[in-house]
Amino acid sequence: MNNAPVVCRDLHKGFPSGDVRIEVLVGLDLEVAAGEMVAIVGESGVGKSTLLHLLAGLDIPDHGEITIAGQALSRMDARQRSVFRNRGIGLVFQFHHLLPEFTALENVVMPRWIQGGNRSAGRSSAIDLLNRFGLGTRLDHHPAHLSGGEQQRVAIARSLINSPMLLLADEPTGNLDTRTAETVFGWLRSLNRREGLTVILATHNPRFAGICDRILQLREGRLFPKEPGNGGTNPGLGAFKVNAALE
Numbered sequence: 001m002n003n004a005p006v007v008c009r010d011l012h013k014g015f016p017s018g019d020v021r022i023e024v025l026v027g028l029d030l031e032v033a034a035g036e037m038v039a040i041v042g043e044s045g046v047g048k049s050t051l052l053h054l055l056a057g058l059d060i061p062d063h064g065e066i067t068i069a070g071q072a073l074s075r076m077d078a079r080q081r082s083v084f085r086n087r088g089i090g091l092v093f094q095f096h097h098l099l100p101e102f103t104a105l106e107n108v109v110m111p112r113w114i115q116g117g118n119r120s121a122g123r124s125s126a127i128d129l130l131n132r133f134g135l136g137t138r139l140d141h142h143p144a145h146l147s148g149g150e151q152q153r154v155a156i157a158r159s160l161i162n163s164p165m166l167l168l169a170d171e172p173t174g175n176l177d178t179r180t181a182e183t184v185f186g187w188l189r190s191l192n193r194r195e196g197l198t199v200i201l202a203t204h205n206p207r208f209a210g211i212c213d214r215i216l217q218l219r220e221g222r223l224f225p226k227e228p229g230n231g232g233t234n235p236g237l238g239a240f241k242v243n244a245a246l247e
């Protein structure tokens with residue numbers, strides 16, 4: 001599948017809160033080119049996760065249009081959105097949401113099996129991905145027997161098993177120690193650069209935001225460009241050994 005451009009037009013999303021309604025996204029526009037890696041930053045509660053959920057088709061906007069790889073999510077019903085997501089979108093969250101009763105290998109291969117197709121081919125792709133992430137000796141470990149960084153690597157491997165055209169990551173390194181977070185972030189950047197995978201991620205970490213192609217700040221329901229260096233100096237890609245990652 002090709003890497004996807006993403007376009008949002010005039011997105012509105014609010015939630016009921018008692019008798020009132022909190023308007024979170026208010027006429028938000030977004031354009032991300034295929035192969036771009038964009039960081040969404042902003043204070044807690046501004047709506048970063050809300051936006052990523054809409055992009056993933058996990059929730060629907062009150063108004064406005066989301067188009068991914070030329071396909072309008074609003075024209076899809078819930079089942080079509082779910083098929084579209086499973087085939088084309090990789091999701092990584094702060095907490096990995098691995099299935100505790102399954103091994104690392106089973107967790108990674110699951111989205112492929114859900115899609116149907118050849119079981120053994122899915123298995124060998126999952127093994128390849130886990131090897132690439134340095135987890136070749138952890139295939140049969142259950143999540144409880146993996147470190148936090150290993151669990152997050154399994155989650156990233158799982159997000160890539162169906163060769164997505166878009167990777168959405170919500171605080172992907174939020175619960176990791178600084179060193180592991182840098183390594184995991186380096187893998188994401190490397191994937192983006194080597195395979196041209198479109199990446200949109202929410203992060204509170206200005207250093208990580210600073211090595212993305214573009215930073216957008218979510219404020220008062222809309223996105224505004226933010227210069228790298230303004231609250232997050234660009235540390236240079238070498239700091240994360242981006243090119244060495246995944247080799």
Ligand SMILES: Nc1ncnc2c1ncn2[C@@H]1O[C@H](COP(=O)(O)OP(=O)(O)OP(=O)(O)O)[C@@H](O)[C@H]1O
Binds near residue numbers: 022046047048051
């Ligand atoms: N399902 C929901 N029902 C009601 N309110 C919600 C729901 N989801 C989000 N909200 C509200 O919408 C606002 C935006 O939440 P969101 O999780 O998108 O923020 P965020 O920018 O991701 O914050 P953080 O940086 O803390 O993760 C918050 O005020 C939150 O309480």
Ligand SMILES: [Mg+2]
Binds near residue numbers: 170
């Ligand atoms: Mg959030």
